[in-house]
Every structure is written in C-alpha cells, then in structure tokens.
Amino acid sequence: MPEMPKIDEEKCDCCGLCISACTCGAITMIDNTITIIETDECGWCTMCELICPNNAVICAYEIVFDKEA
Amino acid sequence: MATKREFLESIPYFTGLDNAELDSISQLFSERKVERGEIIQLEGKPAEALFFVASGAVKIFKISTEGKEQILSIARPGESFNDIAVFDDGPAPASVEAMTPVTLYRISRDELHTILHEHPEVALNTTRVLADRTRQLVSLVEDLSFRHVINRVARVLLENAGDGSTSGTRLTQQEMAAMVGSVREVVARSLKDLEAEGTIRLERHRIRITDREALEEMAEAAT
Incomplete structure (x- = not known):
C-alpha cells in the first residue's frame, strides 16, 4: 500500500479540519482519534498538513538526486 | 459547535463586552454555509461584509499575472477575513476560497460601522486585530521580497x-x-x-x- 501522511497524536487536538480538507477520504475520526486510511487516491496534495493549526499532520518528502542530475 | 452568541464572545473583536452588548451585537450577524472550493470573495471586488469562520477553514490568496497562487494566510475557526476592505471601503485586496465545508458568520459593512460608533471597546479591539494582521503581512512581505x-x-x-x-x-x-x-x-x-x-x-x-x-x-x- 502507498505511504500515507502521519498524525502526531501529541500535537493533534482532533479539531477535524484535516478530515474536511482531504478530498480523497483518507482521513477519518475513529474513537475520537484522527486516523489515516490507506488509499491509492491520496496524491500527496499536503492540504491536510497546510490546514492543521497544530502542525500535527506530517507529509514528509524524501529528497533524492535523480540519476541523470 | 458553539452558538453564535458564544462564538462572538470568544473572538478578539468583541473582547470586554458585557452580556447585553453581546446579545445585541449577535442579532446583527447572519450565518452562511459554504461548500469546499467555493469562492467567497474575489480580489478587486467590493467587500460588502466582514466574515468570521465558525467551522472549517478558508484560504486568503492572490493570483500573480503569471497565474501563480500565493496563499497569504489561512483563516480557521475564530478568525476573520475581509477586515481591510470592510474598513477602508476599498476593493478586496485578496481572494478567499473555502478549503473545507465552512460555516461563516457575516456582518455587513454598514452594521459593523454602527457597532464601532456605539461601542468604543470594539473600535479599540479592532485596532489591535488590524495591528496584528499588519505585523503578519509585513513578515510575509519580508519573506517574499527580501x-x-x-x-x-x-x-x-x-x-x-x-x-x-x-x-x-x-x-x-x-x-x-x-x-x-x-x-x-x-x-x-x-x-x-x-x-x-x-x-x-x-x-x-x-x-x-x-x-x-x-x-x-x-x-x-x-x-
């Protein structure tokens, strides 16, 4: 399955803005905890990270040199 | 979600008002629901009202002549937009789009001016809000320009x-x-x-x- 954004539960206050911003339904609330659902639909738009007021959503990029670079 | 009255009590514009004043002011606000992706305000167009975000989030942004989007800020619950244009009567300096389904509380420019005349505390609070907004924008200008x-x-x-x-x-x-x-x-x-x-x-x-x-x-x- 594809890599997905991660939630820092210590920073997350479960405001739910990331759920509302996600266009592919990859973020939901289960038992009062923000939970990521693995899906191929996630295009790493990073809107969930942008909208989070607590910097609790982690959409990390791995930085690599292209072989041709 | 808090009631309109509870919500207004929590935002900086109306800090320090007593219950009667808050009750009176809350009557002037109307609720508006907006879908994700909907444009709420277009840059350059008149801003007829001040909006407060009750739930959800909006992005405040400009589009360059090359078509590039620069997000100036994101307004989340408790925050406002259209503050500048609604006070100087000029066109909106930026566009606003809903990033999520959003609930807004809206007050018209004329009603806001009436509140400012009748409640000096609100005028003082407004000065603080606009000063804070100016500080954020100066920081952004520094980033983008220098x-x-x-x-x-x-x-x-x-x-x-x-x-x-x-x-x-x-x-x-x-x-x-x-x-x-x-x-x-x-x-x-x-x-x-x-x-x-x-x-x-x-x-x-x-x-x-x-x-x-x-x-x-x-x-x-x-x-």
Whole structure:
C-alpha cells in the first residue's frame, strides 16, 4: 500500500479540519482519534498538513538526486 | 459547535463586552454555509461584509499575472477575513476560497460601522486585530521580497538529498520553512517555482533533484 501522511497524536487536538480538507477520504475520526486510511487516491496534495493549526499532520518528502542530475 | 452568541464572545473583536452588548451585537450577524472550493470573495471586488469562520477553514490568496497562487494566510475557526476592505471601503485586496465545508458568520459593512460608533471597546479591539494582521503581512512581505527564500530552499534540498546509495532526509514543508526562517506557504510556492524551472520534480512524497548544477547555483546565491 502507498505511504500515507502521519498524525502526531501529541500535537493533534482532533479539531477535524484535516478530515474536511482531504478530498480523497483518507482521513477519518475513529474513537475520537484522527486516523489515516490507506488509499491509492491520496496524491500527496499536503492540504491536510497546510490546514492543521497544530502542525500535527506530517507529509514528509524524501529528497533524492535523480540519476541523470 | 458553539452558538453564535458564544462564538462572538470568544473572538478578539468583541473582547470586554458585557452580556447585553453581546446579545445585541449577535442579532446583527447572519450565518452562511459554504461548500469546499467555493469562492467567497474575489480580489478587486467590493467587500460588502466582514466574515468570521465558525467551522472549517478558508484560504486568503492572490493570483500573480503569471497565474501563480500565493496563499497569504489561512483563516480557521475564530478568525476573520475581509477586515481591510470592510474598513477602508476599498476593493478586496485578496481572494478567499473555502478549503473545507465552512460555516461563516457575516456582518455587513454598514452594521459593523454602527457597532464601532456605539461601542468604543470594539473600535479599540479592532485596532489591535488590524495591528496584528499588519505585523503578519509585513513578515510575509519580508519573506517574499527580501530574503530570497527560494535560494535557501535550494540549499536545504542539496544538504538533505540522498545520492541513491544513502537515503535522503525526510522533511515536511513545515520543517523546511523552519530551516529557512520562513513560513510553510512560502516554501510551498518556492518548491513549485523550482519545479517550474526544471530543477526539481515533485513526486508523491519525494522531491527529485533533476538539475543539480542549477540548484547549486541557486543555493550559492543564498550565501
């Protein structure tokens, strides 16, 4: 399955803005905890990270040199 | 979600008002629901009302002549937009779009002016809100105009890239922003600009450096 954004539960206050911003339904609330659902639909738009007021959503990029670079 | 009255009590514009004043003022606000992606305000158009975000979030942004979007700020619950245009009677300086389904509380320009005349505390609070907004915008102008954030982002990418035998560092845009002394919105724009110039390629959770030499020249300019 594809890599997905991660939630820092210590920073997350479960405001739910990331759920509302996600266009592919990859973020939901289960038992009062923000939970990521693995899906191929996630295009790493990073809107969930942008909208989070607590910097609790982690959409990390791995930085690599292209072989041709 | 808090009631309209409870909500208004919690926002900086109406700090210090007594219950009777809050009850009276809350009658002047109307609720508006907006779908994700809906444009609430267009740059250059008259701003007829001040809006407060009750739930959800909106982005406040400008579009350059080349069609590039620059997000100035995000208004989340408890925050407002259209503050500038509604007070100076000029056109809206930026556009506003709903990032999520949003509930807004709206007050017309005329009714807001009436409140300011009748409640001096609100006028004083408004000065503080606008001063805070000005401070944020000055900081953003500094980032966009003087600091050459894009060159510093280029350096961060070079310093954290893996060469194939070693895996590269994993960084969020927020972390990159902290490393270059800027904000996430400016880093996002810098990455898009670097991709448009052909020096990097943004892939799903990967930034691939495609023109190392050009990126090194940009990073050199940051010193």
